[in-house]
Amino acid sequence: MENNIKGMVLLCAIVLTGLSAGLFYAWYVSVIPGTKRVADHTYLETMQSINRAILNPGFFIIFFGSLIMLLISGYYQYLENLHLPFYFICTSIAFYMIGTLGITMFGNVPLNESLAPVNLSELSAEKLKSIRAAYEGRWNLFHAIRTLFSVLSFITLLIAAFINGSIASKI
Template identity: 45%
Template sequence: MTTVKTNNMFTISQIVLIVTATATALISGLFYAWSCSVVPGLARVSDSTYLEAMQQINRAILNPVFFLSFIGTALLLPLSTWLYYGPGPNARFWLLLLASVVYLAGTFGVTMFGNVPLNDALDAFNLSSASAQELAAQRARFEGPWNNLNIIRTIAGVAALVLIILACLSPAAETSRPAVVYR
């Protein structure tokens, strides 16, 4: 699709790309802010407080707003990539393809196959009947691995966002898809 805009007109590809960039920025910002504020804050509390806080946070984050940006990005990135697929060299397509792979593997995949299983194991842990030693052991099993996975998904999310920004700044090639223009 052509990416030329005139008189405040945007193609569907451009609109999808703007929404994709916004969703990616939101989810990457969530993981970044978590790393900068929540992780250091929770590192200062007792084992029982830490485990209870993480159980409650992991339950509370399962909401439509989170899913909109987390799953939305996983759907929008491949869609944006497809919309910019075309004949000949096309930097925008390749940058979006790379952003899709980085996000799907490094953010979405790490969360689903790393953080979520840790969250599920923590959720099944009964805090009220655990001894101080059991609380300390559960925290040790959870905190380090979870934080390391969060660092990976944060870096991947930010890298995907940078690739999307670069794609937005690069010229897009014409595609064979018909242009749909919205005002």
């Protein structure tokens, strides 16, 4: 029974971390190129809307659930004294905590919060262009970094699972 729980936690960590990496990667290769093609007002209005809409239970389960499941998986690997899988899970945790969660909280979120109260309809075309220039490049850079680190977190977690043996045998 206990091995089933450990296996399910590892599987949940893999699925949630994979969903997080997939969300950020899909955004990077689809939304960002699309938003580069729209007018300043449309871009800023769209980002304000998306920044409000993404704060929902589905996103929070994936975004924070990944870290929770990674930490629990690491704890189980530590208890089993499985050194190599434990180190890979710790690396995955570090990638996720620093590169995904940290960059989001200290990079993207402050930019989003600075954009949220801006009343776009009151601004001139030049001011819209200025706000976009200050926001978009930095936001996209932070997003590229968190995308890279979420994918690295997912890959190192998969390596840990393969080193640890078949995931199916743990469930």
